[in-house]
Amino acid sequence: MNTFQFINPAKILFGRGQVAKIKDEIPEYGRRILLLYGGGSIKKNGLYDQVTRALSEIPGAHVVELSGVEPNPRLTTVNKGIELIKQNDLDFILAVGGGSVIDCAKAIAVGVHYEGDVWDIVTNKAIPTKAVPIGTVLTISATGSEMNGGSVITNWAENDKRFFVSNHTFPKFSVLDPEITASVPKDQTVYGIVDIMSHVFEQYFHDSSKAPLQERFGESILQTTMEAAPKLIDDLHHFEYREVIMLNGTFALNGILSMGIEADWATHMIEHAVSAVHDIPHGGGLAILFPNWMEFVAAKKPVKVAQLGIRVFGIEAENRKDSDLAAETIRKLREFWSSLGAPSKLSDYGINDSEIDLMAERAMVAETIGNYVPLTKKDVESILRNSI
Numbered sequence: 001m002n003t004f005q006f007i008n009p010a011k012i013l014f015g016r017g018q019v020a021k022i023k024d025e026i027p028e029y030g031r032r033i034l035l036l037y038g039g040g041s042i043k044k045n046g047l048y049d050q051v052t053r054a055l056s057e058i059p060g061a062h063v064v065e066l067s068g069v070e071p072n073p074r075l076t077t078v079n080k081g082i083e084l085i086k087q088n089d090l091d092f093i094l095a096v097g098g099g100s101v102i103d104c105a106k107a108i109a110v111g112v113h114y115e116g117d118v119w120d121i122v123t124n125k126a127i128p129t130k131a132v133p134i135g136t137v138l139t140i141s142a143t144g145s146e147m148n149g150g151s152v153i154t155n156w157a158e159n160d161k162r163f164f165v166s167n168h169t170f171p172k173f174s175v176l177d178p179e180i181t182a183s184v185p186k187d188q189t190v191y192g193i194v195d196i197m198s199h200v201f202e203q204y205f206h207d208s209s210k211a212p213l214q215e216r217f218g219e220s221i222l223q224t225t226m227e228a229a230p231k232l233i234d235d236l237h238h239f240e241y242r243e244v245i246m247l248n249g250t251f252a253l254n255g256i257l258s259m260g261i262e263a264d265w266a267t268h269m270i271e272h273a274v275s276a277v278h279d280i281p282h283g284g285g286l287a288i289l290f291p292n293w294m295e296f297v298a299a300k301k302p303v304k305v306a307q308l309g310i311r312v313f314g315i316e317a318e319n320r321k322d323s324d325l326a327a328e329t330i331r332k333l334r335e336f337w338s339s340l341g342a343p344s345k346l347s348d349y350g351i352n353d354s355e356i357d358l359m360a361e362r363a364m365v366a367e368t369i370g371n372y373v374p375l376t377k378k379d380v381e382s383i384l385r386n387s388i
């Protein structure tokens with residue numbers, strides 16, 4: 001294994017009824033609260049009432065709201081939040097939503113303490129040294145943002161979507177009540193499942209054969225997700241399936257799978273580039289791109305794709321070549337995601353090949369991207385072309 005440091009200070013409050021506990025958690029950090037949320041799903045499912053009731057029980061609490069955080073949250077909204085915090089002298093951010101709301105909260109949190117343009121931080125030109133403390137109430141299982149320090153922000157004016165990671169932006173606490181996710185519609189539920197599995201893939205495809213525990217953690221997240229997912233899609237209100245998916249989502253990207261290995265992340269960079277140009281849902285983009293990325297890398301290095309197939313998709317290895325096993329793995333992955341109702345081609349979102357060059361350019365945050373098989377811009381163009 002590579003040498004590594006592991007830190008994860010996020011406190012998890014898991015299960016039914018945990019939203020009420022925010023009244024005990026928040027006063028440890030502040031009482032002048034920015035309540036941040038998205039486009040209104042929390043008003044429809046009753047969560048807004050639960051949250052505001054709990055906040056009203058904090059003596060001396062002062063709450064300012066910012067709603068309308070977009071899926072694929074925008075830099076403009078981050079800047080609005082920074083202004084609101086400064087104008088109202090707020091000292092805590094409560095993010096109630098999915099990855100988009102939580103990521104927006106993280107960028108606001110570091111932007112308040114940075115004199116320049118917060119986009120410098122998002123693009124890693126400046127390193128944050130301080131952040132406003134954040135708490136979250138998670139409403140959709142997907143990104144893992146509730147238990148990591150990462151944030152992904154879109155600069156729509158420049159068609160750019162970038163991420164930063166900081167130890168200062170770990171949520172102080174995250175409430176994970178699976179019941180809240182019962183109102184997530186089918187398409188978003190599927191995108192979340194694809195995102196969770198993709199996070200495992202990104203951290204599974206590396207060269208080390210010396211991280212067996214991390215690999216087995218990843219495989220168990222994949223297996224339990226794949227067991228629960230079809231049942232959940234048939235019964236979106238089933239508490240226990242929601243519960244399994246929620247915990248899996250959080251553990252797929254809280255750092256444990258990356259201990260001592262060099263993760264890949266090329267497919268995420270390509271997906272972020274597609275979303276930056278076409279504003280499609282993150283999980284939808286991954287469902288299209290990941291099998292095509294796997295096909296591309298398996299042509300050069302099939303061994304890990306074959307291992308995934310044997311261990312997770314139950315493929316019989318007997319006397320078969322890795323390339324053959326890899327091809328079957330990719331076919332089974334495509335079948336599984338399609339059976340849930342995930343998209344399989346960029347043209348499903350009306351995307352044609354006219355902007356392949358721009359998307360590939362945006363994906364190339366370095367000379368090559370990814371580690372399992374480092375990709376050049378030409379490689380990325382080829383993966384995108386195969387995904388149309």
Ligand code: NZQ
Pocket residue numbers: 037038039040041042045069070071072073097098099100101103139140141142143144145148150151152180181182183184185188192195253268282283
């Ligand atoms: O805005 P509202 O009205 O709340 O509706 C949202 C939104 O339209 C809806 N939704 C969420 N919870 C719901 C619900 N609808 C009904 N009932 C509920 N309980 O779902 C839609 C999508 O929400 P969003 O927050 O955008 O989804 P997700 O959690 O998938 O977040 C996606 C963003 O996270 C980034 C993605 O790139 C994308 O910008 N990522 C963040 C990561 C991180 N911070 O670690 C890693 C990921 O790989 C990812 O890149």
Ligand code: ZN
Pocket residue numbers: 143195198199268282
């Ligand atoms: Zn993701």
